Amino acid sequence: MISATLSAPINTALRRVPSWAVYLAGLIPLAWVVWLTLTGGIGVDPVKAIEHRLGKIALWFLIGGLAITPARRFLGINLIKYRRAIGLLAFFYVALHLIAWVVLDMGMLWAQAAADLIKRPYLFFGITAFVLLIPLAVTSNNASIRKLGKNWRRIHMLVYPAVALGVIHYLWQMKVISSEGWLWLGVFIALMAIRFRSFRW
Amino acid sequence: FASIDAKPSKFSTDAKPNTLKEITSYNNFYEFGWDKSDPAQYAGQLVTDPWSIEIDGMVDKPGSYPLDDILKPVTLEQRIYRFRCVEAWSMVVPWIGFELSSLLNRVGVQPSAKYVAFQTLYRPEQMPGQKQGGIDWPYVEGLRIDEAMNPLTILATGLYDEEMPNQNGAPIRLIVPWKYGFKSIKSIVKISLTDKQPPTTWNQLQPREYGFYANVNPKVDHPRWSQATERRVGAGLFAGRQETLMFNGYGDEVAQLYKGMDLAKYY
Numbered sequence: 001m002i003s004a005t006l007s008a009p010i011n012t013a014l015r016r017v018p019s020w021a022v023y024l025a026g027l028i029p030l031a032w033v034v035w036l037t038l039t040g041g042i043g044v045d046p047v048k049a050i051e052h053r054l055g056k057i058a059l060w061f062l063i064g065g066l067a068i069t070p071a072r073r074f075l076g077i078n079l080i081k082y083r084r085a086i087g088l089l090a091f092f093y094v095a096l097h098l099i100a101w102v103v104l105d106m107g108m109l110w111a112q113a114a115a116d117l118i119k120r121p122y123l124f125f126g127i128t129a130f131v132l133l134i135p136l137a138v139t140s141n142n143a144s145i146r147k148l149g150k151n152w153r154r155i156h157m158l159v160y161p162a163v164a165l166g167v168i169h170y171l172w173q174m175k176v177i178s179s180e181g182w183l184w185l186g187v188f189i190a191l192m193a194i195r196f197r198s199f200r201w
Numbered sequence: 202f203a204s205i206d207a208k209p210s211k212f213s214t215d216a217k218p219n220t221l222k223e224i225t226s227y228n229n230f231y232e233f234g235w236d237k238s239d240p241a242q243y244a245g246q247l248v249t250d251p252w253s254i255e256i257d258g259m260v261d262k263p264g265s266y267p268l269d270d271i272l273k274p275v276t277l278e279q280r281i282y283r284f285r286c287v288e289a290w291s292m293v294v295p296w297i298g299f300e301l302s303s304l305l306n307r308v309g310v311q312p313s314a315k316y317v318a319f320q321t322l323y324r325p326e327q328m329p330g331q332k333q334g335g336i337d338w339p340y341v342e343g344l345r346i347d348e349a350m351n352p353l354t355i356l357a358t359g360l361y362d363e364e365m366p367n368q369n370g371a372p373i374r375l376i377v378p379w380k381y382g383f384k385s386i387k388s389i390v391k392i393s394l395t396d397k398q399p400p401t402t403w404n405q406l407q408p409r410e411y412g413f414y415a416n417v418n419p420k421v422d423h424p425r426w427s428q429a430t431e432r433r434v435g436a437g438l439f440a441g442r443q444e445t446l447m448f449n450g451y452g453d454e455v456a457q458l459y460k461g462m463d464l465a466k467y468y
Contacts, residue, residue: 037438043226043227043237043238044220044222044223044226044227044434044435045227045237045290045432045434046438047432047438048290048432050438103439104438104439105432106441106442107430107432107439107440107441107442108441109430109441109442112427112429112430115427116426116427119422119427120424120425120426121425122425172425173425174235175288175407176231176235176335176336176406177335178235179333
């Protein structure tokens with residue numbers, strides 16, 4: 001843990017940031033993609049670029065959400081207040097990534113898209129991750145937490161398999177796995193390792 | 202660049218070519234990096250002059266041929282070809298080049314030769330992607346001799362009316378328009394005539410996904426995606442997909458090469 005002299009002022013500063021500001025800031029990457037698309041800066045293949053950028057942004061938020069507990073435990077930095085915002089933003093970008101695939105990439109060829117989803121493991125993993133995240137998004141509100149009690153925590157354990165499938169989906173679609181791909185896998189495994197190790201402590 | 206005067210060809214498609222910007226900024230040339238924008242960014246450092254091609258194996262006149270000598274007797278043609286990547290995107294590219302058969306005939310292919318093997322330059326100090334793992338460099342490709350002799354198969358030295366941009370495989374590359382793009386090997390330094398099917402880079406890497414033949418075939422899927430349709434790069438955000446044609450639409454010229462072959466097995 002970093003010393004309290006460092007974490008305390010950080011936490012004090014963080015307490016002043018309302019969570020709506022996190023939601024707003026979370027839309028900046030989307031605004032950036034829209035800006036690049038409108039100005040032509042997205043490149044000569046906007047379809048793939050939009051689809052891949054949205055997927056990558058979703059991965060940032062998914063991994064970011066998983067980093068919140070370890071950040072508190074090991075660095076003493078408390079971001080718990082923003083976890084819902086990070087999680088919902090992750091779901092939002094996963095959904096946009098899926099819409100970009102169906103509408104822009106597949107051109108709404110529903111039959112081919114559906115056949116691909118079943119036949120191609122990396123697509124199946126991706127859509128499964130999305131489906132697993134739906135109950136998490138739906139129950140990300142105070143009413144659900146009150147109503148579900150202990151079960152709320154159990155449901156939200158689904159985030160681990162969902163992100164695992166998402167990371168595999170990301171690596172599997174590459175022709176040759178890039179060093180960036182291995183890096184994301186490494187970060188995910190490291191986050192999982194410290195999390196499940198700390199359960200035994 | 203001085204503009205190149207190239208003859209039109211009956212093999213050209215009348216489809217509208219992609220823009221020079223599209224063709225030169227969206228490339229798979231892993232020698233310069235994994236990303237499609239990497240070649241445009243890093244290929245500028247590649248030195249392509251002097252350049253020679255070593256031609257060896259079952260030929261009457263083996264040797265190291267300077268590029269100028271190879272190009273001196275040829276008449277350059279413009280070939281506007283459909284280009285279909287195995288990743289299910291496509292472009293239309295106005296190549297400038299000459300038929301591979303004319304070069305092979307000049308060096309004298311011996312009757313025992315059944316295949317042509319090609320090799321890309323290996324020069325990691327100018328091709329930073331070659332310092333990374335993942336692919337066993339140098340890149341190699343190959344064709345059956347009748348495929349190599351087909352009039353559609355060209356060695357290209359330019360596109361539009363310019364010399365070949367580095368990121369597209371300068372100074373000389375293969376174009377086999379009825380096959381997936383990875384067969385069209387770039388920056389060639391070696392051509393070998395052989396009686397055995399030569400190893401090819403993507404096939405060695407993922408034999409289940411990339412075959413030796415790699416003919417464009419909408420009925421034989423890549424294990425990870427369908428090949429039934431393709432996205433035309435440059436068609437616009439909401440253009441959707443178009444149907445992929447057997448042999449990329451070049452069936453009249455090449456279908457007879459594969460008569461009697463099970464193309465699901467020899468993919």
